[in-house]
Amino acid sequence: MPRAGLNRERVVDIALELGRSGSPASLGAVARVAGVKTPSLYKHVASASELSSLVAERALTQFADALTLAVGDAQRTEAARRFLHAYRSFAISDPHLFSLIPLQPGNDPRLRPIAQRLMRSMATALGFTGPTAPGALHALRFLRSCADGFVRLELAGGFGEPIDVNESWDRLVEATSKSTLLYPA
Template sequence: MPRAGLSPDAVVDAALEILDARGSDGLTLKAIADATGVAAPSLYKHVRGLPELRRLLAIRIINEMADQMGSVVMGRAGNDALEAYLTEYRRLASQYPHRHALTERASYDDPTFAAAAERLVNVAYAVVRGFGLEGEDLVHAVRSVRAAVTGFVSLEQGLGYRAPTDTDASFAYLSRVLAAGLRPSPTPSTA
């Protein structure tokens, strides 16, 4: 009989707290069992094991990111939306570095995971569409924005920026460069 009050969502809640405090290496069924007050085998009544729990964590984190990032770009367009998107991505990755690391490595052949990932990517598409891009240019631009911000954050978290230059100034520069690069190229005129 499952413990009263314990559910898959409650197990994910406990796992999120452990992930935030201890990182991915500290995310064990024993740690989660201790946090929820059950024996480790009892967790199998709620999740099928650590791989499923990691999948559920990734889905929860990505959905929360989509909600948060969507709310900060809502009602904005162009440079303003891009700056809000980049800034919120960086803030979330800095505030929750272990969540960021887990989601950047996550890849599951699962419709629920795919739907969560699509929601998050659609925020980037909404931002980039504000620059008037369409078709393949839109896809290339979204990939470029995501690669740039993910790369910046990864280098920043990994202490890849050792020069004394202010990283906030570098991040603002990145935002300006991306905004300038997202402007559609003029169509060559035919004479």
């Protein structure tokens, strides 16, 4: 019989909070926080892999929601700017949560619909009919690479020179958002 107050949602909540604090979100760590023995968690999740996928699903959903909300109904250059700023803001404001999002979310069947929703939204905002339209995937990769590369370097302390990182970011946003590589011909 499941422990009172412990269910699948609560197990994922605990794992997510552990991950957000920078602690490992292992089954053992979740069990310790929940005050149960590790085998008790198997009533709620099938495996450590499933728990990891559920945590990634929550993180990716929050990320996709933040990006989609930020872009709103903006189009083309403004949509790209908003996407880039929201991407960096999300990662910088909660780097541990950002780190829970896999680099290839499309490889996980649970995450694929979320990643596809975000891709459709951004492709449309950039002026494509969808992510499979000619040139769309290249544009989306370009935009994501610019944001993700900068953010991961920044989070890892890769910009050690005494020059304002925000100014570098602003230059990247301007150059990227105006790039002809982003928009359909």
